[in-house]
Amino acid sequence: MPDAQRDPLLDVPVDPDAREDLVDEAFLDRIYDGQRHLEHLRNHPLLGPDRHAATERIRAVAAVLQEIPDDLASADLFRLAGDLSLEAGHGEAVDRYLRGAAAARRKGDFRCERDLHLRACRAVARMRGAESARGFFQELGKRDPEPCPITFALTCADIDPSTARENLEEALQLLTDPARAHERLMALEDLAEAYLAGKEPSRAIDVLKQALKLAEQWADQGRAGHAHALMATIHLTTGRPEASLPHLEAAFAGAIEEDDDLLTVVHGTVLCGLYLDRERWSDAEPVARRILASAERRGNWIGVADAALAWSATFVGQDRASAAVAVVGRTLLTLRQQNAHAAAALLHARLGELRAVMGDEAFDLVLRRVLAALGSAT
Amino acid sequence: MSTSSHQQRRLQQQQPEHEIQEDARDQQMLESLEEGMELAPDQAGRVAGQFGNAALAALLGGQVATPGAAGVDLEEEESVELVEELGEDIEAGQELESRDFGGGGVPAAPADGGGGSSGDPWDVGHLFGGDDEDDDPNAPTSTGRLGPSPRRKIKRPTDDPFEETLDEGELQPEDINGVDKIIGPTKARGETPRFGDAQYAAVETCLAEPRELGRRDLEPEDLVGRHGATDPISRPTAIGSFIADSGRNRRARTVGRLLATGTAGLFSQSNGFSGGVARLCSLAVCAEALEGGGPRTDRAVALALAEDAWPTTVGCARPMAQKGRLHAPEVLDALLGSRAPSQPVEQLPPPSVLGGRALEGLLPPAYIPEVPELDLDSDLPESSTDPDLQEIDAALNFFLTGNNSNRRAPDRPVPKSVVQPALHSARYLMNAAGKAHVEFAAAGFAVSSVRPDAPVRSPLEAADRALARIARAILRAGRKLEQVEGTPRTEVDPAAVQAMTEELNTARERLLELRQWSFETIAGALDA
Numbered sequence: 001m002p003d004a005q006r007d008p009l010l011d012v013p014v015d016p017d018a019r020e021d022l023v024d025e026a027f028l029d030r031i032y033d034g035q036r037h038l039e040h041l042r043n044h045p046l047l048g049p050d051r052h053a054a055t056e057r058i059r060a061v062a063a064v065l066q067e068i069p070d071d072l073a074s075a076d077l078f079r080l081a082g083d084l085s086l087e088a089g090h091g092e093a094v095d096r097y098l099r100g101a102a103a104a105r106r107k108g109d110f111r112c113e114r115d116l117h118l119r120a121c122r123a124v125a126r127m128r129g130a131e132s133a134r135g136f137f138q139e140l141g142k143r144d145p146e147p148c149p150i151t152f153a154l155t156c157a158d159i160d161p162s163t164a165r166e167n168l169e170e171a172l173q174l175l176t177d178p179a180r181a182h183e184r185l186m187a188l189e190d191l192a193e194a195y196l197a198g199k200e201p202s203r204a205i206d207v208l209k210q211a212l213k214l215a216e217q218w219a220d221q222g223r224a225g226h227a228h229a230l231m232a233t234i235h236l237t238t239g240r241p242e243a244s245l246p247h248l249e250a251a252f253a254g255a256i257e258e259d260d261d262l263l264t265v266v267h268g269t270v271l272c273g274l275y276l277d278r279e280r281w282s283d284a285e286p287v288a289r290r291i292l293a294s295a296e297r298r299g300n301w302i303g304v305a306d307a308a309l310a311w312s313a314t315f316v317g318q319d320r321a322s323a324a325v326a327v328v329g330r331t332l333l334t335l336r337q338q339n340a341h342a343a344a345a346l347l348h349a350r351l352g353e354l355r356a357v358m359g360d361e362a363f364d365l366v367l368r369r370v371l372a373a374l375g376s377a378t
Numbered sequence: 379m380s381t382s383s384h385q386q387r388r389l390q391q392q393q394p395e396h397e398i399q400e401d402a403r404d405q406q407m408l409e410s411l412e413e414g415m416e417l418a419p420d421q422a423g424r425v426a427g428q429f430g431n432a433a434l435a436a437l438l439g440g441q442v443a444t445p446g447a448a449g450v451d452l453e454e455e456e457s458v459e460l461v462e463e464l465g466e467d468i469e470a471g472q473e474l475e476s477r478d479f480g481g482g483g484v485p486a487a488p489a490d491g492g493g494g495s496s497g498d499p500w501d502v503g504h505l506f507g508g509d510d511e512d513d514d515p516n517a518p519t520s521t522g523r524l525g526p527s528p529r530r531k532i533k534r535p536t537d538d539p540f541e542e543t544l545d546e547g548e549l550q551p552e553d554i555n556g557v558d559k560i561i562g563p564t565k566a567r568g569e570t571p572r573f574g575d576a577q578y579a580a581v582e583t584c585l586a587e588p589r590e591l592g593r594r595d596l597e598p599e600d601l602v603g604r605h606g607a608t609d610p611i612s613r614p615t616a617i618g619s620f621i622a623d624s625g626r627n628r629r630a631r632t633v634g635r636l637l638a639t640g641t642a643g644l645f646s647q648s649n650g651f652s653g654g655v656a657r658l659c660s661l662a663v664c665a666e667a668l669e670g671g672g673p674r675t676d677r678a679v680a681l682a683l684a685e686d687a688w689p690t691t692v693g694c695a696r697p698m699a700q701k702g703r704l705h706a707p708e709v710l711d712a713l714l715g716s717r718a719p720s721q722p723v724e725q726l727p728p729p730s731v732l733g734g735r736a737l738e739g740l741l742p743p744a745y746i747p748e749v750p751e752l753d754l755d756s757d758l759p760e761s762s763t764d765p766d767l768q769e770i771d772a773a774l775n776f777f778l779t780g781n782n783s784n785r786r787a788p789d790r791p792v793p794k795s796v797v798q799p800a801l802h803s804a805r806y807l808m809n810a811a812g813k814a815h816v817e818f819a820a821a822g823f824a825v826s827s828v829r830p831d832a833p834v835r836s837p838l839e840a841a842d843r844a845l846a847r848i849a850r851a852i853l854r855a856g857r858k859l860e861q862v863e864g865t866p867r868t869e870v871d872p873a874a875v876q877a878m879t880e881e882l883n884t885a886r887e888r889l890l891e892l893r894q895w896s897f898e899t900i901a902g903a904l905d906a
Contacts (some may be wrong), residue, residue, distance in 0.1 A: 127626060129735075228633055345588045349651075352588060356594045365554070
């Protein structure tokens with residue numbers, strides 16, 4: 001990353017001769033806070049607690065910048081906001097980088113301008129495909145010596161997937177600045193994907209272990225969970241479910257710690273399936289119930305049906321088929337009330353399966369009792 | 379969905395089975411055109427269409443018949459099962475007699491219909507959004523035991539060979555009917571507003587019929603050989619595959635990859651077939667939710683699953699191509715059986731990037747080659763600058779060929795082999811431009827199958843006009859290149875030849891850009 005250009009307003013030291021009676025003190029306080037936030041953002045990667053707080057910090061600095069002329073707007077701020085958007089896969093990353101590049105140009109900081117242009121190019125490649133970004137990249141051209149070698153290598157990796165590995169490896173050798181740890185982490189994940197695309201899962205795992213270490217070093221549970229999830233997926237898709245279990249458990253725990261319902265459903269769903277397959281009923285049940293709660297909060301009714309089926313499977317596995325019928329029957333009625341007929345159809349099918357397993361007389365008796373208990377007999 | 383499939387069936391019935399014509403007519407038309415002759419857009423479109431016939435014909439020739447279902451001889455299995463069943467029936471009878479539902483030492487079942495007390499075994503308690511305490515006193519405590527393995531129904535022999543029979547593992551009608559009698563059928567009660575992840579409904583198409591979602595036994599072979607947009611395994615798998623390839627969010631791609639390649643690992647015996655399907659479908663919803671974008675993403679995903687669009691469109695376009703009237707909007711009108719919905723050209727829909735990728739995925743890969751630069755002296759052998767070696771070369775040439783003439787004669791005409799590579803590329807370009815009409819029509823048809831009232835005609839009209847311009851440019855450059863062949867070298871300006879190949883390459887670039895723009899804009903009609 002190029003050295004941060006000092007902002008003429010935010011970065012100047014306090015003038016001891018300033019006349020206090022002429023100064024809006026509240027404004028100065030805001031400037032001071034903005035200065036502090038900007039300094040923090042510049043020196044910390046977007047990982048862990050800093051990643052969570054970054055949006056707020058950026059907003060606070062941007063609020064201060066709105067009170068001063070636009071050409072003084074911080075290019076760094078746009079870069080950081082762009083990085084956050086890029087990581088989340090949001091299209092506004094391109095706009096943020098380009099606005100940052102325009103701000104850098106106004107300040108005469110051409111190295112920062114190129115860095116942000118390359119980042120914008122990279123964002124276009126990610127959002128709209130490499131083909132779309134190629135024209136922009138050609139316009140930017142090659143420079144000798146390259147003022148932004150890391151961003152250039154990362155951009156080349158996105159523009160030309162066939163050379164992604166070489167470019168990412170080159171960029172990773174240079175990405176040593178702790179303030180760019182989030183970029184290093186993203187490059188490691190990209191490299192793992194490139195190895196996977198080249199059918200080299202073991203090398204992908206090695207790279208993901210580095211990513212995991214980095215995420216843990218910065219106490220970023222979410223990113224660590226993602227590294228675990230990637231490793232679990234590789235193990236699962238290469239026929240090693242046993243090896244995937246600890247990673248899934250870690251990813252699931254990370255999702256809960258981050259209070260992320262969507263990832264809780266994702267990781268929990270796979271984890272629960274593996275527990276059921278291994279007849280670990282007591283492990284599967286709490287996971288299933290946790291998914292049930294998270295899926296309901298998300299309005300993912302098919303997820304609710306899946307969790308109910310997983311929970312009921314723990315009863316089936318323990319020869320408690322009636323309890324299984326109770327869980328499935330009750331969930332079915334609830335989903336019908338939500339008009340979630342597709343999810344309800346899954347439970348209806350499961351009742352059919354249980355009827356076939358239990359025999360019609362036994363099943364009908366149990367289901368009638370369940371409905372009577374719920375007061376919902378039809 | 380059902381409307382579109384009905385339309386597809388109707389259209390397929392309407393299409394006569396023509397033999398594919400030779401490409402000679404196309405060639406005749408090309409030859410009848412004069413150099414520099416300006417073509418009206420309509421004519422150019424026709425020519426483009428006719429050139430496209432070659433590509434179309436190749437595609438039509440390559441269609442693969444759907445394999446029929448293989449018959450299985452179950453006689454031996456059935457006789458074994460008959461013996462097993464007799465034993466099982468006895469066991470089942472004994473089991474039922476000995477069963478005690480809610481009696482004994484466990485909390486009593488609510489025989490009187492009362493419920494809700496803490497000792498109620500039927501109150502599963504905290505089911506939705508509840509805590510995760512393992513020692514939940516309200517957890518189900520029924521003593522109902524798992525029954526014996528499913529009773530096999532012996533299929534009665536039938537005289538009707540066309541009568542539909544259920545396979546061994548399928549749920550029998552009485553399994554679902556028995557549930558229906560007690561709990562009522564599961565049916566949609568109209569459309570209600572959707573919120574949260576319920577907005578991602580693309581996977582629900584395969585979850586309409588409960589009987590299709592369950593199986594009496596879960597066997598590994600139940601998971602293979604699945605295909606079709608309404609199959610409960612292939613649909614979520616296809617969604618995963620699409621998101622793994624085209625998703626922007628890394629987490630979404632990871633889930634997509636798992637769905638696409640790890641299907642078998644997501645099924646477990648204790649959860650049954652329906653449980654595995656539920657897991658796949660839940661992950662498909664999650665993959666969409668991770669990708670974000672709400673209904674726009676969901677519509678793009680639904681678009682990616684409209685697999686019938688291409689073969690149906692090719693079938694419809696074939697007679698139109700043979701008549702030289704291949705235009706994307708007209709093909710779409712014919713497919714829909716009426717004029718497709720439209721809106722003013724100045725109000726074209728905003729592009730949908732994910733939808734564009736979905737449409738590209740529905741079509742066979744396009745071959746749009748670059749036009750090579752021509753070296754007018756490429757037919758000449760390399761000659762040495764050393765005069766001695768030159769003399770030896772000349773002597774060898776004389777002894778080998780008997781030819782004593784100087785091959786570097788300035789009036790030697792440019793042979794066909796020199797211009798042929800560029801002419802081949804030009805022809806491929808024309809074919810690609812013609813095929814693009816069918817591709818765009820197929821894209822429009824796919825969009826209409828997801829949302830019948832999508833204003834899909836306007837982007838097709840704009841693309842049709844652009845294609846005509848591109849076809850004219852290719853034709854003009856191609857004719858000029860043709861005339862280079864046989865012309866004395868002294869009369870050929872290498873810079874002019876280079877300009878011709880550049881013109882072709884510019885047309886190629888425009889065609890590539892037009893394809894991307896068209897797919898994204900046609901897909902955007904879903905959200906208009």
